[in-house]
Amino acid sequence: MVNLLIGFFMQLIVTAISKAYASVQAVKQVSFQIDSGEIFALLGPNGAGKSSIIRMLVGMTKPDSGSIMISYQDQQFDHVPRRLLGYLPEDRGLYPDKSIEKNLLYLAQLHGLSKSVALQEMDYWLGEFELLERRHDELKQLSKGNQQKVQLIAAVLHKPALVILDEPFSGLDPINQEKVVLFLQQLKQRGMTVILSAHQMAMVEKLADHMLLMAQGQVVLAGTLQQIQQQGQGPREMKVGFNSAVSLEQLQQLPALLLAQPLQANHYMLTLVNDVGVSECLKQLLALAELTQVEMQTADLHQLYLAAMTKHNLQVTV
Amino acid sequence: MISRQSLIVARWEFLRFFKWKQQLVSYLMMLAVVAAISLWGFFNDETKKQYNIAVPANFSIENTKLFQFQRPSIDLNTQLEQMKSDQSWQAVVTEQEGEISLYTLTGKKWLQQLEKVLQQHYRQQAALNIGLSAEQLATLEQPKVIAMRYLDQAYKGKDTPEKMIAMGTLILLLVGLSTAFGQVLMSITGEKQQRVTEQLYAIVTPQQWMDGKVLGHSFSAMKAMLTSALVMLIGLAVVSLFSSKPVDLSWLNVGVILWLIPFALAGVLLCASFMGAIAASIDDPNNSGKSAVMLLTWLPMVFTFMVIDSPSGLGMTLLSFIPFTSFAAMPVKMAMMTVPWWQPVLSLALLVATVYWMRRVAGRVFLRGMQMYGKEPSWADIVRWALSNKTE
Numbered sequence: 001m002v003n004l005l006i007g008f009f010m011q012l013i014v015t016a017i018s019k020a021y022a023s024v025q026a027v028k029q030v031s032f033q034i035d036s037g038e039i040f041a042l043l044g045p046n047g048a049g050k051s052s053i054i055r056m057l058v059g060m061t062k063p064d065s066g067s068i069m070i071s072y073q074d075q076q077f078d079h080v081p082r083r084l085l086g087y088l089p090e091d092r093g094l095y096p097d098k099s100i101e102k103n104l105l106y107l108a109q110l111h112g113l114s115k116s117v118a119l120q121e122m123d124y125w126l127g128e129f130e131l132l133e134r135r136h137d138e139l140k141q142l143s144k145g146n147q148q149k150v151q152l153i154a155a156v157l158h159k160p161a162l163v164i165l166d167e168p169f170s171g172l173d174p175i176n177q178e179k180v181v182l183f184l185q186q187l188k189q190r191g192m193t194v195i196l197s198a199h200q201m202a203m204v205e206k207l208a209d210h211m212l213l214m215a216q217g218q219v220v221l222a223g224t225l226q227q228i229q230q231q232g233q234g235p236r237e238m239k240v241g242f243n244s245a246v247s248l249e250q251l252q253q254l255p256a257l258l259l260a261q262p263l264q265a266n267h268y269m270l271t272l273v274n275d276v277g278v279s280e281c282l283k284q285l286l287a288l289a290e291l292t293q294v295e296m297q298t299a300d301l302h303q304l305y306l307a308a309m310t311k312h313n314l315q316v317t318v
Numbered sequence: 319m320i321s322r323q324s325l326i327v328a329r330w331e332f333l334r335f336f337k338w339k340q341q342l343v344s345y346l347m348m349l350a351v352v353a354a355i356s357l358w359g360f361f362n363d364e365t366k367k368q369y370n371i372a373v374p375a376n377f378s379i380e381n382t383k384l385f386q387f388q389r390p391s392i393d394l395n396t397q398l399e400q401m402k403s404d405q406s407w408q409a410v411v412t413e414q415e416g417e418i419s420l421y422t423l424t425g426k427k428w429l430q431q432l433e434k435v436l437q438q439h440y441r442q443q444a445a446l447n448i449g450l451s452a453e454q455l456a457t458l459e460q461p462k463v464i465a466m467r468y469l470d471q472a473y474k475g476k477d478t479p480e481k482m483i484a485m486g487t488l489i490l491l492l493v494g495l496s497t498a499f500g501q502v503l504m505s506i507t508g509e510k511q512q513r514v515t516e517q518l519y520a521i522v523t524p525q526q527w528m529d530g531k532v533l534g535h536s537f538s539a540m541k542a543m544l545t546s547a548l549v550m551l552i553g554l555a556v557v558s559l560f561s562s563k564p565v566d567l568s569w570l571n572v573g574v575i576l577w578l579i580p581f582a583l584a585g586v587l588l589c590a591s592f593m594g595a596i597a598a599s600i601d602d603p604n605n606s607g608k609s610a611v612m613l614l615t616w617l618p619m620v621f622t623f624m625v626i627d628s629p630s631g632l633g634m635t636l637l638s639f640i641p642f643t644s645f646a647a648m649p650v651k652m653a654m655m656t657v658p659w660w661q662p663v664l665s666l667a668l669l670v671a672t673v674y675w676m677r678r679v680a681g682r683v684f685l686r687g688m689q690m691y692g693k694e695p696s697w698a699d700i701v702r703w704a705l706s707n708k709t710e
Contacts, residue, residue: 060519085520089513089520093517095514096512
């Protein structure tokens with residue numbers, strides 16, 4: 001019987017880490033904290049510094065400055081011990097000429113699992129990913145998506161306290177991306193702490209408890225989605241409806257509006273000029289006609305990210 | 319100490335290249351070829367037949383077990399026609415104006431024997447002409463035996479059975495290291511290209527990983543050496559079986575072999591560690607010239623072959639103590655000479671210490687190389703890492 005729940009205390013505190021490679025400052029003064037059972041997302045485009053942070057967490061490189069502290073049960077470490085770690089690297093692969101079972105068994109045994117326990121865990125996860133029937137197939141016979149699933153299983157087979165997944169969605173079609181979302185939710189249910197990096201913000205915003213949005217090695221936004229929305233300087237948009245005809249030209253002449261887009265008869269999507277309050281904008285709109293609908297639109301993570309980038313005077317390199 | 323993880327890696331690496339069915343088939347094929355060659359020789363032994371040779375009428379040569387000399391009274395052309403048509407004889411010898419000719423249908427192995435018999439005959443004729451008796455001629459032709467007496471009591475002699483073991487070991491070391499060369503290169507650079515290394519790094523330390531690789535491929539090399547030795551012995555037995563000679567294994571000196579094993583084992587470990595360090599610094603084997611450096615591991619055997627006939631010389635003395643060559647040179651020296659007990663002990667101790675150091679170097683090179691993310695380290699980087707003391 002597979003043990004589905006793991007109860008333990010774990011906390012990871014990263015304080016002001018920086019890392020430079022030759023002349024490139026990959027990570028600048030990044031801090032964050034992760035608690036047991038959380039899903040924590042590192043977000044940002046390629047080159048934002050996500051993988052550099054992950055490699056420091058895994059111990060492949062050391063920060064030039066700053067510290068990484070992990071508390072596990074009643075122990076403290078200044079690095080993440082391998083026995084607590086499950087890792088899916090960005091550069092990933094397994095042995096293509098070996099079967100799924102042989103690949104997973106080898107890695108599980110290296111993690112210290114006995115063969116019987118490893119097989120039991122393997123059965124569970126292969127079942128979850130609908131790969132049970134293909135366990136004796138060589139890895140090279142699988143599709144890229146299925147190979148990625150085997151990699152994900154390899155990262156969690158030994159029930160690690162901390163799972164670090166570098167770009168788990170990359171190279172997957174939307175259906176398989178959804179499967180990975182379900183997989184991550186399962187890890188959370190089993191009590192594992194998950195750190196993942198991604199640039200698919202829409203996918204992550206509904207999944208992560210906390211996130212760190214990065215650009216050019218710096219943190220541009222951090223916190224829960226709600227906190228990020230509160231602190232974010234995303235474009236403020238509102239959907240409005242008028243009880244009589246108001247033309248697009250009339251709206252474009254209002255100093256409070258940056259943009260107006262017609263939706264249906266007498267209904268518009270309006271983007272407010274920065275620094276103009278909602279009340280001031282409403283005052284200008286009411287001068288044109290009576291309003292039948294006013295609906296403030298919440299900026300999504302991507303919009304918040306772009307706005308934060310502008311605020312920090314950073315360029316997005318995609 | 320070797321960790322449990324290293325042993326798991328070693329087992330994986332050993333079994334990864336252990337295709338027992340293919341190997342069994344190739345060994346059986348090798349034995350079948352040896353058996354076929356022996357059988358061919360057995361059933362086509364030309365020295366077991368008798369050949370008729372036509373010679374001039376005045377030719378006073380005596381018949382031998384192999385050759386029956388006939389003196390036909392027909393002319394040369396008719397003799398040759400007859401040889402072609404009904405094989406009345408297999409060769410025709412003529413003498414014209416002092417020139418001797420041997421006619422035959424085509425080249426055959428037994429013709430060498432015939433040539434010897436004819437040469438002997440003509441020497442005897444020449445001896446008679448100058449008044450020498452057959453006994454005097456035999457005395458002249460008998461080579462003088464010179465007994466070699468070495469004042470160096472430690473030298474066992476030039477062609478002792480032990481030298482055969484030493485030479486055999488050098489050949490087996492070459493076999494083992496060739497196996498290790500291919501496997502270490504494929505295994506380490508292959509894992510880099512298949513992008514497994516970063517995943518493994520999160521599970522085992524670079525040193526555990528490298529130890530496992532070195533052990534696994536050293537086992538493979540030892541297995542290749544052992545199976546090659548067995549195949550050689552079985553081949554010898556097969557050849558002996560068909561040549562009606564009993565198998566002679568008296569040259570297998572257990573005392574020498576017992577010393578060979580630790581030297582060979584440590585030598586293979588040292589070379590596998592060196593190869594591991596070089597392979598770990600290669601990012602793309604198709605575009606790197608570093609793999610050729612791994613062939614340096616063959617030099618100890620080459621150097622030892624070069625000084626094998628001078629086992630007490632300075633060259634062999636140096637080679638037998640320098641750890642990078644001692645695994646090949648010291649067993650050969652021991653096979654050729656009686657050496658004081660402390661010499662192999664000191665040589666082995668130095669070798670074991672070097673193996674320990676080299677495996678650490680390999681672990682460091684692997685770690686540092688991986689941290690360069692696709693950029694291949696320079697030789698200066700490798701030397702700096704080798705001399706540093708950091709493993710993590």
